[in-house]
Amino acid sequence: MAEANRLHFNEEASTYDAKHGKLNERLTEEIRSRLDWIGVDWASDDDDSDEEVESKPTKPRREALAPYTTQSIGVDISENMVAAYNSRAENQGLSRDEMHAVVGDLAAADGPQPSELFADPRFFGFDIATVGGGLHHFAEPELAAERLVERLRPGGVLLVWDFLPHGPHHGLNAHAVIHHGLSEERVRKMFEHAGAGKGFSLEVLGSGLMPGHYAEEGKELPKRQIFLARGEKAA
Numbered sequence: 001m002a003e004a005n006r007l008h009f010n011e012e013a014s015t016y017d018a019k020h021g022k023l024n025e026r027l028t029e030e031i032r033s034r035l036d037w038i039g040v041d042w043a044s045d046d047d048d049s050d051e052e053v054e055s056k057p058t059k060p061r062r063e064a065l066a067p068y069t070t071q072s073i074g075v076d077i078s079e080n081m082v083a084a085y086n087s088r089a090e091n092q093g094l095s096r097d098e099m100h101a102v103v104g105d106l107a108a109a110d111g112p113q114p115s116e117l118f119a120d121p122r123f124f125g126f127d128i129a130t131v132g133g134g135l136h137h138f139a140e141p142e143l144a145a146e147r148l149v150e151r152l153r154p155g156g157v158l159l160v161w162d163f164l165p166h167g168p169h170h171g172l173n174a175h176a177v178i179h180h181g182l183s184e185e186r187v188r189k190m191f192e193h194a195g196a197g198k199g200f201s202l203e204v205l206g207s208g209l210m211p212g213h214y215a216e217e218g219k220e221l222p223k224r225q226i227f228l229a230r231g232e233k234a235a
């Protein structure tokens with residue numbers, strides 16, 4: 001399944017932002033309006049007036065939390081999604097230390113891959129770890145949550161967005177989707193079991209039309225409910 005995702009998103013990477021632009025903009029707004037709820041000691045939490053943010057040549061628009069963090073490291077199994085992320089960072093005038101992605105799979109059954117890369121101390125001690133629309137693509141979302149929480153500092157926050165349970169998926173990426181959404185109960189247990197159950201909270205953001213996901217003949221395009229969930233690793 002990881003390989004199906006790699007191939008699918010390698011194909012999608014060049015058009016991904018154009019196809020999902022509205023959803024990404026909406027998610028960015030929803031996430032930025034919840035900085036206190038997410039509960040990290042942000043590098044900046046003043047959306048427009050902070051000097052640190054204004055000193056950047058261009059304020060990052062696509063990565064919701066980039067303006068409030070000092071360093072972001074992305075991980076994706078698709079080489080082309082990683083390349084797109086790194087070009088966005090470069091185009092926004094951000095250095096590798098500020099925003100950079102690597103190819104990898106933290107949720108591989110035989111341990112994070114590539115193992116040598118992820119043994120490096122720079123992949124530990126994060127204030128926040130996030131998965132954006134990824135859990136429903138992973139064979140074992142629970143394992144992914146565990147692997148991410150291992151890399152948080154004590155008191156660090158796990159943040160995810162995904163879909164609540166929905167009907168069968170018909171679309172270009174149906175072969176790369178494993179879970180038809182995740183219930184609040186499942187997500188709560190996932191956070192607790194991974195060690196990030198403290199202060200668990202899940203908010204439903206509302207419905208969103210999904211470009212590239214098609215209705216069955218004679219039926220309406222599917223609407224999905226998106227949730228945002230956060231929890232802390234015990235200090």
Ligand SMILES: C[S@@+](CC[C@H](N)C(=O)[O-])C[C@H]1O[C@@H](n2cnc3c(N)ncnc32)[C@H](O)[C@@H]1O
Pocket residue numbers: 002005006009075076077078081104105106107108131132133134137138139
């Ligand atoms: C819906 S996309 C979201 C991408 C990104 N979070 C964003 O918001 O633009 C899901 C991503 O999960 C990645 N993915 C799927 N399975 C993976 C795995 N086992 N390990 C790492 N990344 C994976 C895909 O390559 C894809 O880029």
